[in-house]
Amino acid sequence: MLSTTQRTTLGREKDRGSTDRNDLHEVLDTGLICHLGVIVNGHPMVVPTGYGRVGDTLYLHGSTGARSLRAADGAEVCVTVTHLDGVVLARSIFNHSVNYRSAIIYGRAALVTDPEERLIGLRALTEQLAPGQWDYARQPSRKELAATAVLALSLEEASVKIRRGAPKDEEEDYALPVWAGVLPLVTSWGEPEPDPVLPEGIDTPVHILGRE
Amino acid sequence: MLSTTQRTTLGREKDRGSTDRNDLHEVLDTGLICHLGVIVNGHPMVVPTGYGRVGDTLYLHGSTGARSLRAADGAEVCVTVTHLDGVVLARSIFNHSVNYRSAIIYGRAALVTDPEERLIGLRALTEQLAPGQWDYARQPSRKELAATAVLALSLEEASVKIRRGAPKDEEEDYALPVWAGVLPLVTSWGEPEPDPVLPEGIDTPVHILGRE
Numbered sequence: 001m002l003s004t005t006q007r008t009t010l011g012r013e014k015d016r017g018s019t020d021r022n023d024l025h026e027v028l029d030t031g032l033i034c035h036l037g038v039i040v041n042g043h044p045m046v047v048p049t050g051y052g053r054v055g056d057t058l059y060l061h062g063s064t065g066a067r068s069l070r071a072a073d074g075a076e077v078c079v080t081v082t083h084l085d086g087v088v089l090a091r092s093i094f095n096h097s098v099n100y101r102s103a104i105i106y107g108r109a110a111l112v113t114d115p116e117e118r119l120i121g122l123r124a125l126t127e128q129l130a131p132g133q134w135d136y137a138r139q140p141s142r143k144e145l146a147a148t149a150v151l152a153l154s155l156e157e158a159s160v161k162i163r164r165g166a167p168k169d170e171e172e173d174y175a176l177p178v179w180a181g182v183l184p185l186v187t188s189w190g191e192p193e194p195d196p197v198l199p200e201g202i203d204t205p206v207h208i209l210g211r212e
Numbered sequence: 213m214l215s216t217t218q219r220t221t222l223g224r225e226k227d228r229g230s231t232d233r234n235d236l237h238e239v240l241d242t243g244l245i246c247h248l249g250v251i252v253n254g255h256p257m258v259v260p261t262g263y264g265r266v267g268d269t270l271y272l273h274g275s276t277g278a279r280s281l282r283a284a285d286g287a288e289v290c291v292t293v294t295h296l297d298g299v300v301l302a303r304s305i306f307n308h309s310v311n312y313r314s315a316i317i318y319g320r321a322a323l324v325t326d327p328e329e330r331l332i333g334l335r336a337l338t339e340q341l342a343p344g345q346w347d348y349a350r351q352p353s354r355k356e357l358a359a360t361a362v363l364a365l366s367l368e369e370a371s372v373k374i375r376r377g378a379p380k381d382e383e384e385d386y387a388l389p390v391w392a393g394v395l396p397l398v399t400s401w402g403e404p405e406p407d408p409v410l411p412e413g414i415d416t417p418v419h420i421l422g423r424e
Contacts, residue, residue, distance in 0.1 A: 007252070007255070011279055033294065039255075043290065046247050046258050046316065063224055065223065076254070078257050084244055089345060130395075134305065137390055138304040138385060166405075166407040178349055183401055183405075189398070191396070193395075195378040202390070
């Protein structure tokens with residue numbers, strides 16, 4: 001079960017809410033980037049960034065010099081992951097909508113200092129974006145690790161919203177001669193594009209070529 | 213030219229920054245949803261939502277009951293639109309990255325009260341999500357308009373970041389026998405799915421069928 005704090009309890013569209021922790025994990029595990037919200041000098045700042053999940057901890061990372069990361073350490077943050085699955089075309093303008101799956105996580109982010117946990121977090125971050133690469137590419141050097149900030153955020157306080165399926169129109173609109181339905185949005189991987197300076201003879205690894 | 217305030221001036225990765233207002237418009241016009249950041253009870257909140265652009269004004273909307281919209285009226289907000297174009301697979305873990313185009317807009321959002329501007333904003337919002345639908349579907353009723361909050365945000369203070377192309381590896385890593393390149397992420401429209409209760413004889417309109 002997910003939390004039921006004030007900010008994770010839906011005020012509206014309650015039918016779109018899920019309190020199933022498996023749904024939270026599914027939304028997170030199938031995403032590539034999140035939007036991290038922090039308060040910087042009293043103003044909200046929303047930046048796209050990578051993430052990784054280990055159990056019920058979310059890891060974020062970035063340059064130690066990044067404003068957003070510095071502002072997030074020890075502070076209340078909000079992390080949102082959104083999958084847009086389609087546009088819902090209703091008979092009325094008012095009932096137009098989108099099909100989506102989104103997770104919103106609230107909590108206090110904390111810089112990870114334990115070297116082992118930092119590696120666990122970085123591995124999760126790398127594998128989220130590019131499964132198989134952690135064991136394939138060159139490991140981080142001591143200098144590179146020192147330049148990287150890793151933040152941890154508990155998944156304790158989170159809400160999930162999911163909308164699927166056909167439009168919901170007003171009763172009287174169903175008689176209108178207006179097409180209604182869903183235009184699905186499909187996200188897929190294209191053909192891998194080798195670095196132009198890649199030497200001949202280095203084949204594209206299966207974990208990249210066969211990514212689903 | 214875009215603004216050069218402190219928060220829109222990149223501290224890092226300056227080569228990814230664009231100060232071209234056309235780039236801002238392009239990132240916004242090709243997007244479907246934004247992530248709206250507001251401060252609610254002292255905490256950041258990031259919600260996915262639709263938007264529309266008219267000139268240098270961004271319009272957001274939502275139910276008059278939505279927490280995020282109520283918090284945004286008259287307040288400093290941050291709106292971020294991100295296109296993820298691919299995963300950049302480098303020879304080292306450290307240099308893994310993503311290809312993306314993102315726009316971050318800062319400013320004070322204000323509820324639009326002028327009836328004519330409200331319609332202009334709603335039209336832009338609808339057409340952003342579903343071009344052609346404003347003139348095709350049933351127009352909003354007076355009651356529906358009353359239930360809809362429209363917010364305006366100036367595009368005055370904005371930053372754009374774009375990363376394209378191959379990985380940038382450390383000089384000494386180019387000799388490694390590691391595949392490197394880009395795995396493109398492709399977003400496309402699927403086949404329109406008619407509402408199961410759609411009467412026979414209502415063809416899918418060209419503006420939906422032929423959407424690019």
